[in-house]
Amino acid sequence: MPELPEIYNLAMQLNREITGKKIKELEVRQEKCLNISVSDLRILLTDQIVKACEAKGKWIFVRFESGAYLLLNLGMGGNLLYHSNIKTLPEKYQFRCDFTDNFYLTISFWWFGYIHGVKSGELIFHKMTNTLGLSPFDKAEFTFERFNALLADKRGNIKSFLLDQRNVAGIGNVYIQDILFKAGLHPNRKIPDITPEERVLLHYVIMDYLKSAAELGGLAYEKDIYNKNGLVKEFLVGYREGKECPKCGIPIEKIKAGSTASFICPHCQR
Known part of the structure; x- marks a missing residue:
């Protein structure tokens, strides 16, 4: 599943490539992906000019x-590809956008999106x-300050x-696996028990680690709009059960944290 580094890269690439372009035609092959009918989507966007593209969370916002x-x-994953030639369009896709300058955008979901x-x-009313x-x-x-204020009244675990x-x-x-490792926090650590110094470090690690991942193009199994894969192939502790911790050498463990699996160093993340 693409996370912020991948979505951010896609949005920045789209902002560079399609800003100023006008939509000529839309094709939707999977209507359940939509929040409105295909005809309403065409009425809304056909002949409209893209003003900017940006990312927030796991969403790309294309503003006209x-x-x-x-x-x-992209939900659990998918390919969002930009085409300068109609011959490079994939055989299977759920969504296609044709621009008036004969460039194209296609989305192929792996599962759902x-x-x-x-x-x-009406953006303020979009519930998702x-x-x-x-x-x-x-x-x-x-x-x-804002991050710490969010933590102030929470009682659950940090993950x-x-x-x-x-x-x-x-x-x-x-990305949560290595974020918590670099911050020295166990995923089940209760928020009220996290010290002020640990909160400062966590805030920094979140920004720094995600930024570093974005600079590498994101995960190796995710593609950008040019069909190129990212360069993030290995993690410090994430998905490395049984391997040595890069800090202390203790074997990495896989545990259950809430409803998800977590990979931790039992020594560095007590």
Whole structure:
């Protein structure tokens, strides 16, 4: 499943490639991905010019000059590809966008995903994005003060808190493993027991680790809009059960944390 580093890269690439382009035609082969009918989506976006593309959490926001939005979420994974030639279009896809300059965009979901159209002025009513929490890539938004304030009244464990998209948007069960390791926190550590110094470190690690992953193009099994894979192939403790901890050499363990699996060093993350 793509997380913030992958989604951020896709959004930045789209912003570079399709800003200023006008939509000529839309094709939808899987209507259950939509929040409105195919005809309404075409009415909303056909002949509209892209103004900007940005990421928040696991969503890509494509904003148009009309004020309308196309909201994209790759769900459990998928390929969002940009084509300069109609001959490179994949055989199977759920969504296709043709631009007036004969460039194309296709989305092929691995399992499920979302393609939502939102009218001008109605983004605040979109239930799947209007509750998204702080974005680690927004320095003005993801300040330590705001992050710490979110932690202040929470009583659960830190992993569940970070995976809740209403708190911090974009972290999933892949990157959370090494984030907690680098911060020296056990995934089941209760939030009230986390010291002020540990909170400062955690805030820094979240921004730094996700930024480093984005700079590498994201996960090796995820593709960018040019069909190129990312370079993140290995983790410090994530998915390395039985391997030596890079800090102390103790074997990494796989445990259950809430409803998800976690990989930890039992010595460094007590």
